[in-house]
Structure formats: structure tokens, C-alpha cells
Amino acid sequence: LRTQAFEERAATGGDLLRRHAEAGGDRRLAALRFDPSDAALRLWDFLLTEEDRLREARRRGWKLVGAMKDLGTVPVMAFALPRTAAFYPDGAWWTPCLMEGRDRLFAAAESLGVDASFCPVRAMLGAFVTRDRFPLPDLLVCSVGAVCDDFSAIAQRVAAMGHPILWWEMPFRRAPERGETAVTLPGGARAPAGLVDIVRMELARVRDALADLAGARLDGARLARAIRCANAIRRQVRALRACVFRAPLAPLPALELQIAEMLLPHFCSDRDAAARVIADLLREARRRVRAGQGFGAAGDARLFWVNPVADLRAMALLDACGGRLCGTDFLFTHALDPIPETLPPLEALARSALADPMVGPADQRARRIAREMRRLGAEALVISRIPGASHCAHEGSRIAEIVHRGLDVPVVEIEVPSVLDPVAPALRTRLEALVETVRARRPSAARPRSRRTP
Amino acid sequence: VTGGKPRFWAGVDAGSRVIKAVIFDSAAGRVRAAGALDQGVDQAGLARGLLLSLLAETGLGRRDLGAVVATGYGRAAVVDADTTITEITCHARGVTHAHANAAAVIDIGGQDSKFVHLDGRGRVRDFSMNDRCAAGTGRFLEIVAGRLGTPLSALGAMAAAADRPAAISSMCAVFAETEIVGLLAAQERPENIVAGVLDAIASRVAAMAGRKPAGTVYFTGGVALVDGMAQALERALGQPVTVACDPRMTGAVGAALLAAEGARKSPAAGGGSGLAARHGG
Numbered sequence: 001l002r003t004q005a006f007e008e009r010a011a012t013g014g015d016l017l018r019r020h021a022e023a024g025g026d027r028r029l030a031a032l033r034f035d036p037s038d039a040a041l042r043l044w045d046f047l048l049t050e051e052d053r054l055r056e057a058r059r060r061g062w063k064l065v066g067a068m069k070d071l072g073t074v075p076v077m078a079f080a081l082p083r084t085a086a087f088y089p090d091g092a093w094w095t096p097c098l099m100e101g102r103d104r105l106f107a108a109a110e111s112l113g114v115d116a117s118f119c120p121v122r123a124m125l126g127a128f129v130t131r132d133r134f135p136l137p138d139l140l141v142c143s144v145g146a147v148c149d150d151f152s153a154i155a156q157r158v159a160a161m162g163h164p165i166l167w168w169e170m171p172f173r174r175a176p177e178r179g180e181t182a183v184t185l186p187g188g189a190r191a192p193a194g195l196v197d198i199v200r201m202e203l204a205r206v207r208d209a210l211a212d213l214a215g216a217r218l219d220g221a222r223l224a225r226a227i228r229c230a231n232a233i234r235r236q237v238r239a240l241r242a243c244v245f246r247a248p249l250a251p252l253p254a255l256e257l258q259i260a261e262m263l264l265p266h267f268c269s270d271r272d273a274a275a276r277v278i279a280d281l282l283r284e285a286r287r288r289v290r291a292g293q294g295f296g297a298a299g300d301a302r303l304f305w306v307n308p309v310a311d312l313r314a315m316a317l318l319d320a321c322g323g324r325l326c327g328t329d330f331l332f333t334h335a336l337d338p339i340p341e342t343l344p345p346l347e348a349l350a351r352s353a354l355a356d357p358m359v360g361p362a363d364q365r366a367r368r369i370a371r372e373m374r375r376l377g378a379e380a381l382v383i384s385r386i387p388g389a390s391h392c393a394h395e396g397s398r399i400a401e402i403v404h405r406g407l408d409v410p411v412v413e414i415e416v417p418s419v420l421d422p423v424a425p426a427l428r429t430r431l432e433a434l435v436e437t438v439r440a441r442r443p444s445a446a447r448p449r450s451r452r453t454p
Numbered sequence: 455v456t457g458g459k460p461r462f463w464a465g466v467d468a469g470s471r472v473i474k475a476v477i478f479d480s481a482a483g484r485v486r487a488a489g490a491l492d493q494g495v496d497q498a499g500l501a502r503g504l505l506l507s508l509l510a511e512t513g514l515g516r517r518d519l520g521a522v523v524a525t526g527y528g529r530a531a532v533v534d535a536d537t538t539i540t541e542i543t544c545h546a547r548g549v550t551h552a553h554a555n556a557a558a559v560i561d562i563g564g565q566d567s568k569f570v571h572l573d574g575r576g577r578v579r580d581f582s583m584n585d586r587c588a589a590g591t592g593r594f595l596e597i598v599a600g601r602l603g604t605p606l607s608a609l610g611a612m613a614a615a616a617d618r619p620a621a622i623s624s625m626c627a628v629f630a631e632t633e634i635v636g637l638l639a640a641q642e643r644p645e646n647i648v649a650g651v652l653d654a655i656a657s658r659v660a661a662m663a664g665r666k667p668a669g670t671v672y673f674t675g676g677v678a679l680v681d682g683m684a685q686a687l688e689r690a691l692g693q694p695v696t697v698a699c700d701p702r703m704t705g706a707v708g709a710a711l712l713a714a715e716g717a718r719k720s721p722a723a724g725g726g727s728g729l730a731a732r733h734g735g
Contacts, residue, residue, distance in 0.1 A: 404664075410580045425527065426566070430583060433542040440543070440577040 020048045033316050035256045035295075039277075039284035046268055046277045047259055048098075050087065051134055053269050057085050058135045063213050066137035068124075068158075068165070069151050072230075072265040072335030073353040074141050077207060079271045080226030081214040088266040089134065090151070092127040093120045096418040097311040104130060106418070112157055118150045119389040120310040120418045125154050128161060139213045140165045141206055146172035146359040150388060166209050168202040170353065171195050173360035185355040186337035189364055200350035207346065223345035231338045233275050237264050238336055240282045241328070245376050249294025250324040251285040255315040257325060258308060265335045295319060301438035302326035304378035306369060306399060307386060311420040314384065314427065321431040327376040329369050333357055362395040366402035373407055379438040382431070385415040410437045460520025462486065464508075465709025466501050466535060467544065468528030469493065471564035471592070472676060474703050475504045477512055477519070478710035485710070487512045488703050497531035505534060523709040527565065539712055541705050542570055542581050548708030549672045550576030552699040557669025560659055560687060560695065561705070562677035564592045567655075569662040582662035587626055590658035592677040594627045598651045601634055602644050610681020613649040620650030630654065652686040660690035671695045674704040 034040065054064060065086040067074040078086035095105055105126030106116075112129070114122045127133035142155045144167045159165045173191050176182035181193040211218040240260060244252050252260075260281055267274040288294055296319060304327040309315060318325070334355035340348040357365040373381065381403050383396040400411045412430045420427060461481045467474040472490050479486040487508040494500050501524070509516065524535035525544040532538070545561045550572065559570040566583060567590045573579040584590045599606045613619075620637050622630050630651075637647050655677075671693065673684050678701035687695040698704050 404580075410578075412581075412583075425530075426583075429527070429540050429542075432538075433540040433578075433581060433583075436540055436543045437578045437581065441573070441579070 020045075032255070032313060033253070033319075035253050037284050039280040040252070040256050043256060043259060043277050043281055046263075046270075046273060050091075050269050054085070054087055054135050057269070063139070064135060064137040065210065065213070066140040067266060068140060068142035068155055069147050070141065070143055070265070071332035071356060071358070073143075073203070073349055074206060074210075075266045075271075076226050076230045076339070076349065077203070077218065077223065078210055079229070079267065080222040081210060081216055081218060084210070084214045085269050086266060087134065087137070087269040089124045089127065089137070089140075090121045091266070092123040092133055093310055093418070094312065095123055095127070095133060096120065097313070097420075103133075105133070109154075112161075114154055114157055117388055118154060119148070119386055121151055121389075122154050123418070125157055128158050128163060136163070139209060141168065141209070142166070143168055143170045143353075145170040147356075148358065148389060166206065168206055169198065170202075170356075170359050171198050173354055173356075173364075175361075183351065185334075185351050186340065187334055187355045187368070189355055189360060191354055196347070196350050196354055199354050200346050203346055203350055203353070220345050223349070224341070227339045227341060227345055227348060229271060229275075231341065233267070233271070233278060234264065234336055234338055236275065236278045236282055237261060240278060240285060241336075243282065243285045243289060245326045247285075247289045247294060248298055249292070250296055250300070250319075251288035251294045252281070253295050253316065254305070254318045254323075254325045255312055256281070258312070258315050258328070258330065261328065261330055261332075262308065265332050296322070296324050299439070300324040301435040302377060302379045303382055303434070303438075304328070304369065304373045304376070304380070305330075305382045305384065306396075307331055307384045309384050309416040310386065310418040311416055313424075314414075314416045314420055317424070317428060318382070318431060321428060322435040323382075323431060326378050327372050329357070329365070329372070331358060333368065362398040363402065365395070366399040369399060370403050370406045373403065373409070378407075378409065379441070380409050380434050381411040382434065383411065383413045385413060387415055387417050410434060410441070460518070462512075462514060462518050463520045463710045463713040464505060464522040465544070465706040465711070465713060466505060466522060466524045466526075466529075466532050467541065467703075467705035467709060468497060468501055468524060468526040468532050469541075469563055469676070469705070470527045470566075472702070473497070473501055473504055473526075473528070474706040475501070475508055476703060476706045476710050477508050477514065478707065478714060480520075480714040485703075485707060486514075488700075488706070490702065493528065497528045498533045501528075501532045502534050521713040523713040525705050525709045527563075536713070539709060542568055542583075543578055544705045544708035544712065545674050546570050546572055546576070546578045546708065547711050548704035548706075549674060549698050551707060551711055553670065553672055553696070555670050556672050558663070558667035558671045559698075560671060560673045561675040562590070562592060562655070562659065562673075562683070563675045564596075567591050567659050567662070567675075567677075569659060569664075571664075571667060580664075582664065584658060584662060587658075590655055590662075592675070594630070594651065594655060595677065595680060597627060597631055598634065598648065601631060601638075602647070604644070606680070609648050609652075610683070612645045613652050613682035613686075616643070616645040616649035618646055619653050620646045622647075622650045622654040649682070649686075652680070652682050653689070656683070656686035656690035659687060663691060666691070666693065672698040674698045674701040676702050678702070 063084045065078040066089045067086045075086035078084050105123040108126035108129035109122040142165050144152050176192045182190045183193050207218050263274045301323045303323045306329045308330045339352045396413050412434050463478045465476050474490045476488040477486045491504050521536045524532035524538045525541045529538040549556045549559045561568045568583050570581045571579045673695050678697045684695045684697050
């Protein structure tokens with residue numbers, strides 16, 4: 001399959017990606033290795049046409065909701081309403097990678113005092129300045145509190161530019177105290193019922209604001225239907241992950257899998273189309289598994305990857321170094337878990353939101369990662385730090401420690417900047433060394449084999 | 455060729471400052487020839503020239519080489535290599551060849567440093583790398599030597615003459631240099647500054663160690679040749695650190711050993727582009 005990369009098939013609109021690379025100026029696309037299947041090309045096109053969809057929705061009079069610092073709650077609510085679409089302004093953080101940093105987003109953010117000491121999500125602030133990445137939303141909603149300090153600072157700057165934001169508070173998810181009423185959250189964590197109450201009340205404010213915007217009631221029946229739709233997509237993504245992680249040969253490259261997973265929290269502005277794109281991808285992955293096709297080799301190192309990367313090429317590098325994904329935690333594992341359908345909808349959404357790994361102790365996230373690694377037979381762990389992101393400043397070392405102690409597998413911590421060229425050789429060395437180490441540790445290993453650096 | 459199998463194998467360690475190469479005689483179980491060159495612009499040409507000079511020195515022809523393995527920061531530029539292996543694996547192999555009891559390897563090179571934990575059988579168990587900041591690398595020593603106007607080779611003697619090592623607390627080489635300028639302005643003895651710098655490098659490397667190795671720690675890389683550095687590492691780690699046999703060549707030796715042990719081209723390697731493959735007849 002890899003030999004077919006770059007050969008877009010004319011029969012399926014082979015110019016889809018060329019259009020973005022040449023007309024759109026997304027020059028880095030020309031250097032990425034793509035999965036050549038129709039399903040994967042549709043995934044890419046869906047990702048890269050989000051702005052077009054948003055502008056078309058605006059033209060048709062739809063209401064646009066910017067769901068900031070949100071990994072799977074407000075979009076579920078927004079898509080419950082007619083003629084309303086949610087999107088993720090923070091998603092602009094991939095733009096510098098795709099545009100080779102030539103689109104001035106970082107420079108625009110820096111001109112407002114938000115420099116490289118902040119997370120790459122600062123590109124979003126630049127997008128609000130340049131106004132050429134997405135249409136200005138009709139409503140901006142942003143979680144604050146136990147989320148990400150530097151993101152809050154960036155969002156405050158957006159608000160100061162004259163874009164009002166509906167802030168909603170996310171409390172820190174602490175363990176229940178003795179005698180305190182507690183509930184079980186999706187994913188298994190326990191939290192005091194009082195915290196769920198706080199989130200539910202906050203989400204009620206968001207619900208009312210969304211209903212006002214859409215001019216329609218956002219009642220329990222609508223929310224319940226939207227939750228069922230979201231759960232259906234979550235099921236598809238879980239099935240896709242299971243297919244990719246368990247197959248003898250990876251039926252999808254790491255890069256495409258990351259992008260597919262990233263559709264989950266916000267549906268890339270179109271929930272129903274996202275469902276179709278993921279269903280296509282799942283069908284293709286299953287077809288390949290049945291046919292014994294895949295990327296890489298059977299002996300590729302089974303790596304578990306933590307956190308999304310700002311420069312997508314890091315995922316392609318993983319494949320090129322002889323690794324394959326056998327598990328991921330891209331910060332929104334709670335968006336993989338089903339939202340409870342037997343509870344009142346706002347209660348269910350509140351429990352789901354509170355299960356966000358980012359708002360709880362790093363140890364809980366680390367233990368879940370360790371459990372998943374054991375279940376999936378991971379041979380090593382890659383922790384990708386997001387430069388400047390306050391929520392993962394120290395989390396990586398805690399995850400490394402707990403996984404190391406529990407599983408005794410090699411762990412590497414890397415940091416992937418928005419444009420990784422300056423660190424590419426060092427990154428390659430770490431990943432290659434990790435793969436060599438995994439192979440050497442296998443019981444049947446003779447001396448390590450290597451692959452020639454392409 | 456002995457018994458149909460090649461006898462000589464080459465390892466090239468293309469480091470950021472120096473290229474090292476060895477030819478290993480697998481029948482004798484020892485290095486037949488070794489050499490080093492300063493790194494330069496034409497990395498591929500320099501590596502090839504070094505390898506050819508070693509072949510000439512030993513009276514061997516290209517066809518006598520079983521395979522060439524390249525390692526080090528510039529390994530991808532060694533076009534004559536049959537395959538590449540990271541310096542982490544190569545240093546580990548080079549150390550365990552000479553020191554079977556090794557529990558860990560510290561490699562401090564020109565632009566990065568590594569701490570490699572080994573299992574009981576000489577294989578890499580886990581590793582940490584510092585390649586983001588010069589403060590834990592040989593580059594820091596170069597900066598200090600330049601600032602003090604003294605050759606690198608004199609740093610060890612200077613550190614030995616220190617009576618009270620200066621505290622260098624900055625975590626970044628650039629800020630540390632500023633700190634050194636301040637110490638000089640405060641009339642701190644250069645010997646104490648050098649000793650403080652060795653301690654600062656050692657503490658950064660020790661921070662990468664994680665758990666304490668249960669056994670002997672060996673020290674490789676060009677910085678291992680700086681007198682006093684191993685002692686600084688011992689103080690930082692709280693356990694003995696032994697400078698490996700010929701520490702600058704460890705990576706190249708490991709690469710040659712891995713070549714002899716059957717590191718074969720991967721499917722991604724492309725076909726037969728190595729020096730040995732092309733000239734092996």
C-alpha cells in the first residue's frame with residue numbers, strides 16, 4: 001500500500017488534495033505521505049474543507065457556535081438544534097503545520113502579546129485577527145477552570161478583541177471523600193455528585209444560550225437524540241481503533257488514524273458527514289484486514305501514543321521508523337466513552353464532561369493509559385508534549401513513571417513543535433531507538449535489526 | 455572471508471563534531487583499525503574517505519567488508535552504509551563488548567547526552583536523551599573553554615585545581631554562559647568555574663537516569679575524555695562511573711559489532727547501496 005502513496009486516483013476525484021496543496025497554499029501537504037484509499041482521501045478532504053462548510057452554512061443562514069476548549073460536550077448540544085453547527089476554533093493549531101508557518105497566525109498572535117511561550121493553540125488567536133481561517137462564530141462558548149491556563153489566557157485575549165465569550169466553569173475532578181455521595185463517570189472514574197451538579201448547572205446555562213441563538217427549544221428529547229447520534233459516532237471510532245490496534249498489520253497509517261480520532265469531539269463542523277467519513281474508513285480498514293493488507297511489517301513495534309501532535313508529520317515519522325500504533329490517548333478519551341443514555345440528558349453530558357482526563361489528576365489518566373497499554377499489548381510508550389501547554393507541563397513525567405513502574409516498558413518523551421523541521425533528526429533518533437529497544441527486548445530477539453533512514 | 459562468511463565489518467559513527475570509524479575483525483574478535491576525522495560540510499565524502507583510509511591502512515579491499523553500519527547524528531548522510539542503527543543501541547553494544555557487566559551507559563557527545571539502562575544480557579532496557587539544551591552536552595564545554603580562553607584539553611586539569619566549585623544554576627547553556635560572565639566579573643577563579651560547569655553537566659545527566667542502575671555505569675563519548683567529568687558524574691549519581699575503553703570509538707565499535715551480528719537491511723533501506731554491497735563482488 002505504501003508504494004501507492006501520493007498516487008491519488010482520478011476515479012475518486014484525485015485532485016482533491018492537489019487543490020488544497022496548490023490552490024489553498026497548504027504546501028506541507030505535498031510532503032506528507034497519504035493513505036491512497038478513497039476513504040482516506042475523503043477523510044483528508046473533509047478535514048481540509050471545514051472552512052468551506054462553515055462559510056456555506058453561514059451563507060444559508062445557519063448559526064455557528066465556536067466551542068473552545070471543549071472536547072466533546074458543547075458540540076453534542078449544538079448539533080441538537082436545527083440550522084446550527086458547532087466548530088472548534090482551537091483547531092487552527094494545525095494551520096501553521098499545514099501552511100509551513102507562512103500564514104501569519106503565530107505572528108498575529110504574538111502581536112497581541114501571546115508568544116511562543118504559549119501552546120500552539122495560540123494560532124486560534126491569530127485566526128481571529130486575520131479573519132481568513134473561519135467565519136466569526138455567532139456564539140463563542142469556552143470552558144474555564146480546571147482545564148488549561150494558557151488556553152484561558154488566549155481566549156481572554158479573544159474576548160478583549162470584542163468577541164464575547166460564554167464562559168462555563170469546569171471544576172477539578174477530585175476523588176470523593178469518605179461519606180460523600182459519589183457517582184461513576186463514563187470510563188470508570190468516581191467523582192463527588194456535587195461536582196456533577198456544578199457541571200450540570202453550568203451546562204444548563206450553555207443550553208439556554210444555544211437555544212436563544214437558534215431560536216428553538218433545546219429540550220430533553222432533542223438532547224437525547226443528539227446524544228444517541230454522538231454515541232453512534234463514538235461506537236464507530238471505537239470500532240475503528242479496535243480494528244487498527246488489533247490487526248496483525250496496521251490497516252491505517254498513524255497519521256490518518258489521528259485525524260479520524262480528531263473528528264470525534266467536534267465532528268469537523270458536520271456531524272452527519274463525519275459519521276459517514278468514519279464509517280467509510282472503518283469499512284476500508286476492515287476490508288484490508290480481511291485481505292491481509294496493511295502498512296509496515298508484521299514485526300513493527302507496538303507503540304502507545306499519548307497526546308496529539310501539532311505537526312502531523314510526527315505521526316508519519318512513527319510509521320517510517322518501524323513503529324505502529326497499538327493504542328492512543330489524544331487527550332479526549334472521555335469522548336470515546338458512550339454518554340449514558342439512561343440518564344437525564346444534561347446529567348449524562350455533565351458526567352461525560354467531568355470524565356475529561358484533563359480536568360482530573362494526572363495519576364488517573366496515567367493509570368488508564370497503563371490499563372489500556374496492558375490490554376492492547378503495547379511494547380512501549382511515546383509521550384508527546386505540547387510545547388507551552390500548561391496542562392501537560394508535568395503530566396508527562398508522571399505518566400512515564402506510572403507506566404514504567406506498572407508495565408516495565410520503555411518510555412520516551414518527545415516534544416513536537418508546530419513545524420517540526422528543526423527537531424526532526426532528534427525526533428527520528430528517539431523513535432528509531434525506541435523501536436530498536438522494543439525489538440531487542442522481545443524474547444526471541446537476536447541482535448537488533450534496523451531500517452535504513454529514508 | 456572465512457568459511458564463506460565475511461570476516462571484516464565496518465562501523466561509522468557520524469557524530470556532530472567528529473566522525474569515527476572502525477574495522478572489526480570478527481575472527482579475531484577485535485578492532486583491526488580505527489580512525490577519526492573532524493566533521494564537516496561534506497559528511498558523506500568525509501565518512502567515505504575515512505573508511506577508505508582504514509581499508510588502505512589494513513591492506514583490505516572493499517570486497518573484504520561484510521557490511522557497513524552507520525550510527526550517530528549524521529548516520530543518514532553516510533551513503534556507503536548498508537544500514538543505520540541509532541547511537542543508543544550502538545553505544546550499548548560497544549560497551550557490553552568490552553564490559554560485559556555494564557548496567558548502564560552514559561554517552562555525552564557534542565550536541566546531546568544519553569542515559570541508557572541495560573538489562574542483564576547487555577541489551578537496551580530503556581533510555582533517556584537530552585537533545586534540547588546544550589547545557590548537558592560537550593557543546594557547553596566548548597562554550598566555556600572559549601569564554602575562558604583555554605583549550606578543551608586543559609579543562610580537566612583546571613577542574614582538578616578547583617578549591618570550591620562554583621554553583622552554575624541556569625538550566626540553559628546561554629544563560630549559564632551569562633552566569634559565568636558574572637562569576638568572572640566577581641573574580642571567581644576560572645578553576646572553580648570549570649569545576650562548577652562539570653558539576654552542572656553531571657547533574658543534568660544524572661537527572662535523566664531515573665532509577666539508580668544496579669551495577670557498573672560506563673561513560674562513553676568524546677566528553678568522557680575530559681578529566682574530572684567521570685568524577686563529577688559519580689558525585690551526581692552517587693555511584694561509581696567508569697570511563698569505557700576508548701570511549702570516543704564506542705559507538706563505531708558497536709556499529710561494527712552489530713554489522714557482524716547480522717544487522718540486515720530493512721525493506722525500507724533500498725537495495726544494495728552500501729559500500730560493501732556495491733563493491734563486494
